[in-house]
Each structure stands twice: as C-alpha cells, then as structure tokens.
Amino acid sequence: MSEQNSSFEVNFDGLVGPTHNYAGLSYGNVASLNNADAISNPKEAALQGLIKMKAMHDMGLKQGVFAPHARPDVSALRRLGFTGNDTQVLNKAAKESPILLRTCYSASAMWTANAATVSPSQDTTDGKVHFTSANLNNKFHRSLEPSTTSNLLKAMFNDDETFEHHTHLPDQPFFGDEGAANHTRLCDEHGAKGLEVFVYGASSLNQQIVGPSKFPARQTLEASEAIARLHKIPNEQRIFIQQNPEVIDQGVFHNDVIAVGNANVLFCHEQAFLNQAQALTQIRQAYTGEKLHIVEVPTHAVSVQDAVKSYLFNSQLVSLPDGSMMLVAPEECIKNQKVADYIESMLSANNPINAVKFFDLRQSMQNGGGPACLRLRVALTQTELSKVNQATLMSEEKFNTLSQWVEKHYRDKLSDHDLADPQLLVETRAALDDLTDILNLGSVYEFQK
Numbered sequence: 445m446s447e448q449n450s451s452f453e454v455n456f457d458g459l460v461g462p463t464h465n466y467a468g469l470s471y472g473n474v475a476s477l478n479n480a481d482a483i484s485n486p487k488e489a490a491l492q493g494l495i496k497m498k499a500m501h502d503m504g505l506k507q508g509v510f511a512p513h514a515r516p517d518v519s520a521l522r523r524l525g526f527t528g529n530d531t532q533v534l535n536k537a538a539k540e541s542p543i544l545l546r547t548c549y550s551a552s553a554m555w556t557a558n559a560a561t562v563s564p565s566q567d568t569t570d571g572k573v574h575f576t577s578a579n580l581n582n583k584f585h586r587s588l589e590p591s592t593t594s595n596l597l598k599a600m601f602n603d604d605e606t607f608e609h610h611t612h613l614p615d616q617p618f619f620g621d622e623g624a625a626n627h628t629r630l631c632d633e634h635g636a637k638g639l640e641v642f643v644y645g646a647s648s649l650n651q652q653i654v655g656p657s658k659f660p661a662r663q664t665l666e667a668s669e670a671i672a673r674l675h676k677i678p679n680e681q682r683i684f685i686q687q688n689p690e691v692i693d694q695g696v697f698h699n700d701v702i703a704v705g706n707a708n709v710l711f712c713h714e715q716a717f718l719n720q721a722q723a724l725t726q727i728r729q730a731y732t733g734e735k736l737h738i739v740e741v742p743t744h745a746v747s748v749q750d751a752v753k754s755y756l757f758n759s760q761l762v763s764l765p766d767g768s769m770m771l772v773a774p775e776e777c778i779k780n781q782k783v784a785d786y787i788e789s790m791l792s793a794n795n796p797i798n799a800v801k802f803f804d805l806r807q808s809m810q811n812g813g814g815p816a817c818l819r820l821r822v823a824l825t826q827t828e829l830s831k832v833n834q835a836t837l838m839s840e841e842k843f844n845t846l847s848q849w850v851e852k853h854y855r856d857k858l859s860d861h862d863l864a865d866p867q868l869l870v871e872t873r874a875a876l877d878d879l880t881d882i883l884n885l886g887s888v889y890e891f892q893k
C-alpha cells in the first residue's frame with residue numbers, strides 16, 4: 445500500500461470531565477435549556493463515552509482520547525473579582541452568582557467537535573496536519589476552553605515536522621469559531637485530496653448575508669475564511685456554504701446537528717443549507733473526487749424538529765475496515781418512530797450507508813451533545829499516526845485503565861449545591877493529575893504549573 449492510501453480517520457473523543465453538570469448555559473441549544481438544573485451523573489457520562497470509544501476501537505477504527513479541562517476554572521472566577529484562596533473564591537461565587545460558578549464548572553470541553561478545526565496533510569500546501577483551536581466565543585463557558593485545548597493538542601500531536609498548531613482566532617464575535625462541528629471534509633477516501641466544506645451561520649462584514657433572527661449564529665464566514673488561510677488549503681479545495689438560518693432558529697446551533705459527511709458521502713436534511721439546491725450543486729462542482737453521494741433527507745420523512753430531538757444528523761458516519769459505511773447514532777433515534785422508520789428505509793435504499801449502531805449517550809445528549817459532538821476527526825497517514833502521542837490511543841488496556849480511573853475519581857451525582865463544595869475541587873485535581881500520567885500529557889493544566 446502506498447503511503448497515501450494507508451490513511452486513517454482517527455476519532456479523538458472527549459472524556460467527560462468529573463464536573464459534568466446541566467447549567468442551562470447555551471441559549472439556542474434546546475436540550476441545554478430544557479435540562480437546566482437537572483441532576484447530572486458525571487460517572488455515568490464518562491463511562492457512556494468510554495463505551496462508545498471502545499466499541500469503535502473493537503470495530504477496527506482508530507480511536508483516541510481527549511482529556512477533560514481543569515474545572516472549576518478558579519482563575520476565571522478570580523478574573524471576575526472573586527478573591528481569597530480557592531475555597532473562598534468558590535464560596536463567594538456560590539453565594540453571589542451560582543450561575544457564574546456553574547459556568548466555571550462546565551465540562552463542555554467533552555464536545556471535542558468544537559475543540560478545533562483540522563485539515564489533513566492531503567489538503568494543505570505544506571503537507572502538514574493543521575489544527576486551529578476554536579475560540580468558542582459565543583458562549584462564556586465555552587470561551588474558557590481554547591488555551592487548554594491548544595495545550596492538549598500540542599501534547600497529543602507533539603511533532604513540529606508533522607503537525608502545525610494555530611492559536612485560536614481573536615476572541616471577538618466578529619470571528620466566532622466553533623471548530624470542526626461547522627467543517628466537513630469530502631473525499632473519495634481518507635488518503636485522497638479532499639474538498640473542505642466550511643459552513644457558517646452569518647457574516648460579520650457582508651450585510652447582504654442574512655443570518656438567523658431568533659437564536660445566535662455561532663460561526664462567521666470571516667472566521668471560516670481565516671481558518672482556510674491558516675491551514676494553507678488551496679482555493680480549489682475549500683468552499684464556504686451558509687447554513688439555513690431558519691434551522692438555526694429551530695435549535696440547529698452547529699452544522700453537525702443537521703448534516704454529517706464522511707469520505708464521499710454527505711448525509712444531510714433537505715433544509716440544512718441556505719438555497720440548498722444551489723449549495724449542493726456548488727459542492728458537487730467543487731468536489732475533488734469521482735463519486736460523491738448526497739443522501740438528502742426530506743422534511744416529510746424527518747422534520748427539523750425531529751432532527752433536533754433525535755440528533756439523527758449528529759450521528760457519526762464511519763467507513764469500516766471492510767469498506768462498508770456505518771451510522772453511529774444516539775438511542776434517541778430509536779425512540780422517535782419517524783426517525784427509526786427513516787433509518788430503516790435508508791439502510792435498504794441504494795446508497796453507501798449500510799449499517800447502523802445505537803449508543804446510550806444520554807448524559808451528553810441532555811446537554812445537546814450527541815455522538816458526533818463528542819469526537820474530533822483527524823485523518824492521518826500511517827506515518828503521521830506513529831507521531832501521535834501513543835498513550836492517547838484507545839486499546840483494551842487503555843479502556844480498562846480509564847474505566848477504573850473514572851470509577852475511582854468520579855461522583856455519580858452532582859447538583860447545584862455540590863459545586864460549592866471545596867472538596868470537589870480537590871477531587872477533580874487529583875483525578876486530572878492521575879490522568880496526565882495515564883495519557884502521558886505532561887503538566888498541561890494551569891494548576892499543575
């Protein structure tokens with residue numbers, strides 16, 4: 445096999461952190477608002493994620509692990525004027541602003557589809573794999589993530605010849621960037637040159653571009669264009685498509701809630717993109733390969749509301765070693781009769797998707813994160829894969845070690861008043877100290893320096 449053809453797409457799933465909680469922080473994300481103040485089970489959340497990672501590994505897919513971020517973010521609370529030692533800072537925040545405390549406890553870094561945008565070496569003129577951490581500046585609790593994300597990416601992809609890491613875009617809504625959730629790579633196979641499809645919700649400069657009117661558009665065209673430049677993607681391999689503002693206003697806050705691409709297949713709802721017919725024609729014309737399949741789901745089969753409730757399009761779409769293509773869907777898709785019926789009809793129809801597997805990811809789903817949100821896709825050649833920090837790759841042993849780590853360090857219940865407990869801070873730091881050893885990350889967290 446030539447170098448180019450032995451390419452893999454590795455999924456790096458976010459390990460759910462020990463402070464996973466439902467804080468109702470994401471206006472525009474229906475699940476987040478509906479489940480605000482629900483009691484969370486961090487242990488169950490992390491184990492649900494690990495079970496999916498292990499299942500993917502057992503199917504012969506390359507799988508990696510992204511460590512959680514250090515929460516509570518005490519330095520963020522200090523920056524907001526809460527003073528004293530860690531315990532005092534937490535107690536003052538708990539008294540004065542429980543919502544700010546919850547914000548600095550958020551485990552939102554688990555959704556690594558928002559960690560960064562990744563361009564594989566087949567698409568970049570310098571032949572390196574490019575990463576740009578996402579500034580996630582539309583939501584305060586997510587805007588806390590980029591600097592740690594960059595530290596983690598550098599500890600996971602730690603080879604300057606092979607990987608290029610870019611600082612997140614300026615922290616200003618002008619360059620709102622939510623990472624790979626708004627980016628899809630289409631190609632005949634992972635080792636071939638791909639078409640990089642950047643999907644944006646609004647423009648900061650072009651007043652002719654009309655964005656959503658009810659919920660925020662988190663990705664701007666200007667941010668996507670900046671990333672394409674930083675990643676040195678040739679003009680003919682990049683395309684910018686506007687997401688349909690009407691679906692953003694129905695709760696589709698990232699493109700990966702209404703569309704997913706894998707290799708030469710784009711699986712999307714018929715209302716995913718603005719002027720969809722023209723958008724799909726643009727994609728077909730720009731496609732760099734031979735055979736692009738677009739599986740477009742009609743509204744009469746699955747409504748936008750059903751798509752948002754079931755997260756059908758937040759399924760992962762993966763190419764298995766035997767060449768078949770599998771939809772990795774949340775169990776919510778089975779519970780929605782319209783969606784379940786559609787999946788059944790799709791599997792027997794004439795298209796490359798010929799299998800489906802369902803996972804219980806309810807802890808994440810209740811905050812608006814499905815299978816695809818929980819992973820960052822990195823297409824790598826065999827050589828590039830050998831340059832990745834091997835301790836972050838999934839294996840039978842790694843799964844057992846991480847499961848034991850979760851059992852040892854995680855609580856199985858977190859409610860609002862638990863967040864004021866200074867013992868929780870002690871527990872999470874002890875957990876992360878262990879984890880940086882397990883994943884061989886070095887001292888990536890501020891509290892470890």
Ligand SMILES: N=C(N)NCCC[C@H](NC(=O)CCC(=O)O)C(=O)O
Binds near residue numbers: 469470555558814817
């Ligand atoms: N679709 C993708 N790729 N990612 C899903 C991210 C969900 C996340 N939810 C939250 O951040 C909720 C946190 C809370 O309310 O506690 C968000 O809205 O950014």
